[in-house]
Each structure stands twice: as C-alpha cells, then as structure tokens.
Amino acid sequence: MQQNQLKQAQRDQRDAERAAAAAARDERAKYCASRRDEAERRTADVTRWVAILDGLLLEGIRRTARIDLQRFKRTFKPSAFDAGSLATPAQRPEWRQFEPAAPGMLSTIFGGRERHAAAVSRARRRFDDAMAFWEARERDRHQHLVQARAAFDARMAREQAECAEHNRQIDAEIEAFSERRRPSVERYCEQVLSRLLLPPDFPRRAEVAYNRDAEQVVVQLQLPGTDVVPTAKTFRYIQSGQNADTIVETKRPDSEIKRLYRDVIAQVTLLAIRDLFDADEHLREVAFNGHVDSINPATGRQEYPCLISLDVERAAFEELVLDRVRPADCLPYLRARVSEHPYALMPIEPILVFDLSKFAFIEGLDAVSTLDHRPDLMQMGHGEFEHLVRQVFEAMGMQGWTTTSSKDDGVDAVVKNPDPFVGGVTIIQAKHYKNVVGVNHIRELAGAMEEKKAGRGILVTTSWFTSGGRQKAYEHGRMQLVDGQNLIFLIKKYTGKDVVISVKRPKNAASIDQPDLPED
Template sequence: MASNKRVGNSDFYRMQQNLARQAQRDQRAAERAAAAAEREEKAKYFASRRDEAERRTADIAQLVAMLDGLLVEGIRRPAKIDLGRWKRAVSRRVFEAGDLGTSAQRPEWRQFEPAAPGMVSTLFGGKERYQAALSKARRRFGDATANWERQELDRQQRLAQARAAFDIRVAEERAECMEHNRRIDAEIASLNERRRPNVERYCEQVLARLLLPPQFPRRAEVAYNPDAEQLVVQLQLPGTDIVPTAKSFRYVQSGQNRDTIVETKRPDAEVKKLYRDVIAQVTLLALRDLFDADRRLQKVAFNGHVDSINPATGRQEYPCLISLDVTRTTFERLILDRVSPADCLRYLNARVSEHPYALKPIEPILIFDMSRFAFIEGLDAVSSLDHRPDLMDMGYGEFEHLVRQVFEAMGMQGWTTTSSKDDGVDAVVKNPDPFVGGVTIIQAKHYKNVVGVNHIRELAGAMEEKKAGRGILVTTSWFTAGGREKAYEHGRMQLVDGQNLIFLIKKYIGKDVVIGVRRPRNAASIDQPDLPEG
C-alpha cells in the first residue's frame, strides 16, 4: 500500500512539473507573439510615416507644377460667354388629376333590387314582404344615389380648383420664363450696343470665370470707356501664401521610439521667382480672356493688387504689384503657350514691383478709381475771392471748384466731376501715397439751410457705389446733431461745416472769406476735421 502511494505521488509531481513547463512555454510563446505584433505595428507605423513624407513631397511637386502651368492650362478653353445659353425653355407641363380624375361608380338599381317572390311565397304573405323590401331598397338606392351625387359634385369642384391652380402656376412660370428671357435679350442687345454698365457686367463675369485654382481670389472690378473701347481692370492677385515655402519632406527615424518628418525649405530666390511667375501668369490670362471674350474691345489697362496687412501699422492695404496698358493688336502677336510670363510683361512695358514677394507697391499706369468718374478741367475759383470774399456770392459750380482747390492746396491730386454724370459726387481727390493713399469723394453743399441725415446717407451711398475709401461732406451751412452722429457711426466720413471751411481756406489758400449765412445760436460746430493730406 505504501509503495502504491509513493507511485501515485510521483506521477502527480511529474504532472505538476509538466503543467508548469507548459505554462512557461505558453507564456514565452505569447511574449514572442506580442513582441512580433509590436514589431509589425512599428513597421507599419514607420512605413506610414515614410509614405506621408513621400505624399507631402508629391503634393508639393504637384502644386508647383500646377502653378507653373496656370497660363498654358487657362488658354486652352474659349473665354467668350454665350449669354443666350442662360435662356430658359418654357416647360410643357401636363395637368395630372390623380385620384380626382376618376369618378366613383354610380349606384345601380340592380345592386339594391330585392328578388321577386315565387308562387309559393306569394301564397304565404310573400307579396307583402316583397313590397316592404322593395320600399326599403328604393330608399337605400335613393340615399346611395344622393350620396354619390354629393361626392361627385365635390370631386368635380376640387378637380376644377386643382386644374385652375395648375393653370395659374403654368401661366406664372411661363410669364417668369418669358421675363427672364426678355432680360437676357435686353442684356445681349445692350452689350451689342456697347452700353457701359452691360459691358462692365459682362467683363466682370469673364474675370470671375478665369480658369484658376479654387483657392485663388476672384475679386475684380472694371470700368469701360465706350469711346475708346477701353477697359480699366482692377484684379485681386493671389497672396504670397499661394507659393509653397517647402521643397520636400523626408522621414527621419532616430532611436527606437523617436521619429520626425523633416521639411526641406525651398530657396528664397526660388520662392520669389515662383510668386513673380504666378502673378504674371494671372495677369496674362486675365488679359487674354478679356480680349477673347469681347472681340470689340481694343485696349485694356490692368492693375493687379493684393490684399495685405502692413506689419508696421496693422492696417489692411491693397498695394498694386503689376500695371500695364496694352492694345489688342499688340497682345494678339503673343504666343502665350510659349512665352516666359515675366519676360512677356517686360515686353508689354508693364510696371512690375521690384520685389513683389515683399509686396512692394508701384504707382499704377492708370488709376482705376478715376476711370469711374467723368472729369472737366479745373476752374480757378480762388482768384475770384479777391473781389468777392462772401462764398454765398459764388455760383454752385464755382463753389465746387473752390472746394477742389482747397484739397489740392493740402497736397492732394484733385479733379472736379461733370454735373451731368457725377452720381452724387462733386469732386474727387486722391492721396498719391501708394501705401496709405486712396480715393476720397467729396460732396459740396452750397446751402443756406441746415444739412441733415439724408445728406449723410447720400454720401455713404456714393462712397459705396464708387468704392471710395473716404468721403467728405463740405457745406457753407451747418449739420444737424443726427447728421454728425450718423457720420461718426460710418467711420470713414468727415464733415466740414461753414466755420471750418473758412478756417481751411485761410490755412491752405491764405484767403480771408466770409459766409453770409444766418446761423442759429444753438447750431453746434464740429471739431477741426481730420482731413487727408498729401
């Protein structure tokens, strides 16, 4: 018995040892599998990072190739817009009655008529029962017929209403379609007649459709001179951020668990050259599309600007980087898919910023803002002050010229608009400084009575229409409190009342003048205006 017990214990111990060894083998196998899985995950991660670096490098190369080929790609398609394609065809709709188009089945007597009694039934009171059933059937038949007639009348009424509503919708759609087509025809006719607003609108649409990447700006403004068949264009060019500063990317693994993607910078000279070529291509493409889209256009003056923030002032600016004036004859000599864009601009005698990547501005060949106004030669109104110092003795036009001369004496470039085409603008002045300059429109009110809020709104509307940076309202009288508050809320408007006008004339022209206007005692004056000086 003792021997058997020892044998049993020995077997149990061996079994325990085998189980322990198996557990160790299983643990080592699991650790090896986990390590292999970790190595595989790391390998996948490293491969994905290498692929990411290669993909980013390929994306940069693709972007640069796209930027290099803007002009060649853009001229492959015609730029002319067929306005006739915007017409709508009158739809031929058919009225669908649906369930209302089907009438319910009219009740029939045979559905209600009782069966006639037989001979035997007649002998046992069947005749009386038949007469009673017949009377009941007739009542039911009458009720069913009346109900059907009511339902049918209601159906026919609703059907008529639906048909009438359908006819009204069709008529309205037809009228809307015909009115839309009439407007298109009128637009085409006015374009053929070379009416200024229509030509400008058409050319703005052409520029909005330039074949450029979606991240490029589409802001464009045009002014058309029908006498010379000339277009003046102000186009927003892409900013410097359109050019990638990175040239390539490479994956670097340092150590067991450290890695990074290193960017290789594009040389500064290459970045600047690429940006210069991009804006040159956009310029040439815009000119090509305008001449191609409007065959009667003979000349285009182009100013290319870019939105920027002056790092010194933090103010938003719109410097001009490219400006040129080119005729159709000269431009059509070019073979655009073979030219070097920058060299081509030099051939066209364009003014190009020496350092466009630094957004160094140039003075445009033709000021865009001025092309929107009709101007006349300035009259010397100051000389008349020697013998007629009361401004109220002046004529209205003479007063406008005096206001212009005041601003010219302050160093501004001044023009006076024609009275028939001024659109609420009496004079235009321009600060020639390319950074902080811009166009200011002026309204001159040769008034004896107070100037109120409506005049402030009128100036604001003229500023919006003419896209002027500032507006000045000059009067021989005074302003209401509401008018002064409205101008302050606008933020880009200055008011000059009679007392301040006298001060400005004395300061800048050296003339002592008076204004024969009876000013109420409670009429508040305004502070000395913060006017732009050249």
C-alpha cells in the same frame, strides 16, 4: 504523462509567442510601408501642385474666355397637369348592390311579399343615401380638381412670365453691352475675371472700371497669397527606433519659393489681361493692378498692397506668343511695375489708381483767383463754385480733380490724400444753395460713396444743414459736413481770401463745429 503534457504546453506557448512576434513584425512592416507610401504621396502631391502652378498660363490660354450671354437665357417648358387621385371618380353606387332578393313562391304565401316590399323600401333609402354621398364626393372632387387646375395654370403662367422677364433682362444686358454702356461692360468683364481658369482655392475678387471714350478697363484683381507656394519640396520617412518614426520634410530653397511666387502672380496677371482682350473684342487697352490680401505683422491691420501694375494696349499684347514667354520676364517687357520683393509683399505705386478711374474729370479752373473781384460766393456759377471747393482741398495738400457735370453720378469733385498709409479717395458734393440742405442730400452722398467705393465723403454747401441731416451724417460715420460759415473759415485759412456768402441764414440754424478735415 504529466511531463509530456508540460513539455507540450511549453511548446504550444513558444509557438504562440513566435506567432505573435511574427504577427507584430508583419503589422510593423505594414505600418512602415504605409508611412513610406504617405511620404511618397505627399511628395507626389507637392510635385504635382508645383507643376500646376508652373502651367497656369498655358492651361488658361487653351480655351476661349468669351461669354455667350445668349446662353443665359431660359427656355420655358410647361409640364403636364397631373391631377393625381382627383382624376379618378369614385365608384358610382348601383341599385343591384342594394336590391334585396325577390321572395320565393312559398315565402309569398306566408307574408313574404310584404316583407320584401319593406326590404326594398329600406334598400331604396340606403341607395339614395349612398347616391347623395357619392354626388357630394364628386362635387367636392370636381371643386378640388378645378382649384388644382387653376393653381397649376397660375404657376405655369407665373413661371412663363418669370422666364420671359429673365430673357428680357438678358436681352437688355446684351443690348447695353453692344452699346458699350459702362455698367454692362463692367459687369461682363467682372464675369470674365471670375471665370479665370485657376485652381479652386485661388481668389477671384475683381473690380472693373470702364472708360468708354478710350475703350479701356481698369482692373483691380486679388492675387493669390504667398501661401500658394509650398515651402516643402520632398517628404522622407525615417524609422528612428523600434517604436519611433517620423516623416521629415525637406525644405524648398528660399530662392525657389520666391521665384515660384513671382512666376505665379505674373501668370495670373497675363492670363487675366489675355482673357479680357479675348472676351471683349472692342477693348483697346487694359490697365491692371494686382493686389494681395495680407495682415501687417507689425500692426496686425488688414492691408491690400499692390504688387503688379501695368497698362497695355491690345496691339502690343497680341504680339506676345503666350505659350512661349517666361511670365516673369514678360512683365518688364510690357513696362509693368512689379514689386522688387513680391514674396515679402513690398507694395508699389499703381500706374493708374483704380478708385480715380471711376470718375470723369475735367481740366481744373483757377476759381480762387476770381475771389478778389467777386468775394460773394453766391455770385459764382455752380461750376466755378465746384472748382473753388476742389482748390480749397488742394490747398490742404491733397490731390484734387473736378468731375464733368454730365457724368458726375452725384460727385462734383474727388480728392485723394497721397499718404500711402492713411490716404484714400474722398468724394465731394458741392451744393451752391440758398436754402437748407436736408437728409435727402445726405442719403444722396451715401449712395454715391457706395457706388464709387469711396472711403469718405464730404458735403459742402453755401447754406446750412438741418439737424436731421447732421444726425444722419454722424450715424453714417464716414461723412463730414461743411456749411457756409465753416466754408468761409476754410477759404480764409487755406487760401488767405476773405469771402462772404449772401445767404439769409435763420437764427436757429446752428453751425456745426469747425471741420477737422485731413491734412497732408
């Protein structure tokens, strides 16, 4: 019996070991199957994403880009007043709830009448107290009900007024857009670009400058970065041992990665231009600059290189059959400038600089040549003085333009350092004044810099600055002041002309240091 029990125990143990081994094999098989499924799923995801990248343009042109501004209007729908518990009055007390029972015949004989009268008197007092309490509660309820109704009516009136004001602003925006006012057209076009039918992770940062006379917009759009193209092509599960495995990534060829990225940014460019023309029937021309946010690995600094730039008219663009073109081949046909190596983020020079498109310029006047005959700057006209200031900066090696007096938006001239690394747009205000220039003018320049998104601002005057104005400019950090004495110094240094300024300057008007302005 003991031997049989031992054998049975050994058989049971072997069966348990076989069952455990079978369970382990099943678990391992399930695990391997899940890992193979994961590899196949990751391959399918990459394949699907590449298909999405290849079809950006075709998918985007299937819908209209026009924005119906009327749809932004609101409809005021007043809600019904809900008084809640205030609508239900409390139960009014009734005498029968307090009235004592009448005494019987026998009780009347033994003094029940007097006791009943006393009970009635007590009941009457309780009833009167109850009525007084009820009336007080009702007055309080009515008061709260009136207050609640007044608050409700005020809220409805406020919501109705807000709705009316919102709709008034929409109507004003529609009218401004129909009249082709620059801020309204720019806002509308920026809205169009923000709605580009692109994957959610794609950037949509866009800035627009509108030229009403030419019915042209200049667009600066952020293109997707190089990480939008997957570097992996397929994934494969490899079981390298009993308890060792891995999912191996098959790299996508570099040539295919670069081709895909070039095609993606070309599709985004064509889709953006198509949507602008489709959304605004008045536009005759779109100048497009496509940039990428990046960090220079050599310097660690944030950069924004331009990879695509083109200027196309509606008539030429509408000749394209966008559902049949090859986007990367279409851009050269439109005479676009495209980076030779966009995947390496090699920048190009834009056809039309976005910053400068924000300004209205006039033909330059040679104001320096008149200084031989009229060396006193105060004898110049205001416009002639603005041209002189622009020429001084051009003499430093910069590119300069003078803005129109009616559309300068607080900007008299614009200069640009052509150096691609340290250059940028600087706006200039020229104050042909006899009196002191104060803090308000500094704030005006700061506001113009913000509106025009200029990197720097310079305020030039024939007079002098208050100490508060100099402090305000110093606190701003991107602003420089040039007073009359330093202007004389700059004109002498860069144009060789000796000038005077017939401004009576107070003795306590200390001059700022000689300006250390950027040179080429």
